[in-house]
Amino acid sequence: MQCPHFDAGRCHSCTLLGTPYATQVSQKQRHVSRLLEGAGNAAAPSGSSPGSDAVRIDWSPPVTGPESGFRNKAKMVVSGTVDEPVLGILDEIGQGVDLTDCGLYPPALQATFSPLKGFIRRARLEPYLVSEPERARSGKRRRDTAGRGELKYVLVTISPEAELMVRFVMRSTEALARIRKHLPSLRSALPNLAVATVNVQPAHAAVLEGDREIVLTDSEALTMRVGGIPLALRPQSFFQTNTPVAARLYRQAREWVDDVGPASLWDLYCGVGGFALHCATPGRSITGIELSREAVAAATATANTLGLSDVRFEAGDARDVVGRLATDAPEMVIVNPPRRGIGAVLARALDRSTVGHVLYSSCNATTLAADLAHMPGLRPVRGVVLDMFPQTQHYEVLVLLRRERSARHRRGQVRAVR
Numbered sequence: 001m002q003c004p005h006f007d008a009g010r011c012h013s014c015t016l017l018g019t020p021y022a023t024q025v026s027q028k029q030r031h032v033s034r035l036l037e038g039a040g041n042a043a044a045p046s047g048s049s050p051g052s053d054a055v056r057i058d059w060s061p062p063v064t065g066p067e068s069g070f071r072n073k074a075k076m077v078v079s080g081t082v083d084e085p086v087l088g089i090l091d092e093i094g095q096g097v098d099l100t101d102c103g104l105y106p107p108a109l110q111a112t113f114s115p116l117k118g119f120i121r122r123a124r125l126e127p128y129l130v131s132e133p134e135r136a137r138s139g140k141r142r143r144d145t146a147g148r149g150e151l152k153y154v155l156v157t158i159s160p161e162a163e164l165m166v167r168f169v170m171r172s173t174e175a176l177a178r179i180r181k182h183l184p185s186l187r188s189a190l191p192n193l194a195v196a197t198v199n200v201q202p203a204h205a206a207v208l209e210g211d212r213e214i215v216l217t218d219s220e221a222l223t224m225r226v227g228g229i230p231l232a233l234r235p236q237s238f239f240q241t242n243t244p245v246a247a248r249l250y251r252q253a254r255e256w257v258d259d260v261g262p263a264s265l266w267d268l269y270c271g272v273g274g275f276a277l278h279c280a281t282p283g284r285s286i287t288g289i290e291l292s293r294e295a296v297a298a299a300t301a302t303a304n305t306l307g308l309s310d311v312r313f314e315a316g317d318a319r320d321v322v323g324r325l326a327t328d329a330p331e332m333v334i335v336n337p338p339r340r341g342i343g344a345v346l347a348r349a350l351d352r353s354t355v356g357h358v359l360y361s362s363c364n365a366t367t368l369a370a371d372l373a374h375m376p377g378l379r380p381v382r383g384v385v386l387d388m389f390p391q392t393q394h395y396e397v398l399v400l401l402r403r404e405r406s407a408r409h410r411r412g413q414v415r416a417v418r
């Protein structure tokens with residue numbers, strides 16, 4: 001992939017742009033293999049021969065999707081002026097860099113930016129000024145305009161059916177009436193607009209969005225149809241960045257869960273229910289747990305639409321299931337935490353529990369490896385790298401952990417050699 005912004009040093013997001021794509025993927029595979037199998041070897045008793053207690057994961061070939069045009073969401077910082085808005089990023093001196101032609105966005109997402117700029121002009125949405133670039137460059141003191149303006153970000157999500165969710169992140173509600181007044185013109189310019197909102201983020205800080213969301217359309221959820229399942233995405237909920245690769249992720253999870261065949265399954269950090277809803281089958285009771293009430297409401301609505309009475313979702317902290325794991329553990333657990341991982345407390349509770357299998361989907365192999373070190377009784381047996389983020393060092397990895405029959409024995413051995 002070629003990128004004029006990368007070549008000119010204006011944007012540094014795609015750190016692997018110069019690396020051939022096949023090399024990127026094999027580097028990611030090597031990275032996770034070393035982290036997980038290396039960690040396993042380190043925990044194994046010294047002198048053990050490969051294939052005895054050393055971790056050997058059966059890796060499926062890496063899953064890849066399109067090398068460009070794969071991002072389903074654009075997070076555009078708004079800078080410039082109300083008559084000439086710039087959508088993109090800010091450089092190191094606070095100057096706007098226009099990224100509306102960024103090759104990570106599919107053409108249908110790129111095509112929204114020009115109509116959105118027109119809307120910003122018509123509704124007179126003054127870009128928020130974080131700092132004053134010229135002053136920073138010249139060193140001159142001038143009237144302090146930093147912190148002025150209203151529009152901070154425009155967030156655009158596109159569904160597989162090319163429907164759109166557009167969110168205007170504003171400093172206050174000052175422009176709300178103008179946005180409502182001009183919304184019909186945005187609908188005309190973007191006929192696939194399904195959800196439009198204003199998010200209020202008053203803090204002068206590098207925070208993407210605030211708690212308050214004002215929905216301007218009848219619909220408050222974008223339908224992200226993945227694997228035939230109409231996942232409902234509400235404004236503040238998480239969604240996997242790369243829809244085709246997310247579809248492969250959920251399908252792979254479903255296959256491995258079916259191979260195990262649990263009658264009871266928990267989906268921790270379930271978001272809008274991607275894993276849980278894909279794994280639903282008659283006779284399997286599934287509970288999804290997620291911090292975001294919005295996401296839980298959306299997941300519940302989808303389960304109801306699909307008539308899945310054995311799939312339920314609860315709002316709560318996944319780390320609070322530790323007590324339930326001791327008394328009422330399911331046969332299998334899926335975890336898909338944020339980059340920080342599940343942490344030592346939940347990992348140890350899973351390790352001590354009677355859960356037979358854990359399916360861990362991670363976007364950060366380093367924290368995955370740290371979590372696995374707290375679960376010596378659950379051995380990683382299968383894995384697959386899914387290249388959710390081409391051109392960057394990031395990737396998703398799905399690992400199936402199976403309870404070791406000789407776990408206590410193995411732990412004893414590890415302790416004995418320390």
Ligand SMILES: C[S@@+](CC[C@H](N)C(=O)[O-])C[C@H]1O[C@@H](n2cnc3c(N)ncnc32)[C@H](O)[C@@H]1O
Nearest residue numbers: 238240269270271274290291317318336337338
């Ligand atoms: C990587 S996303 C995964 C979402 C979902 N599994 C999916 O496939 O879209 C992580 C999710 O964990 C949620 N989350 C973060 N901390 C949490 C916690 N302590 N307990 C439960 N959910 C949490 C976030 O709101 C987010 O939806």
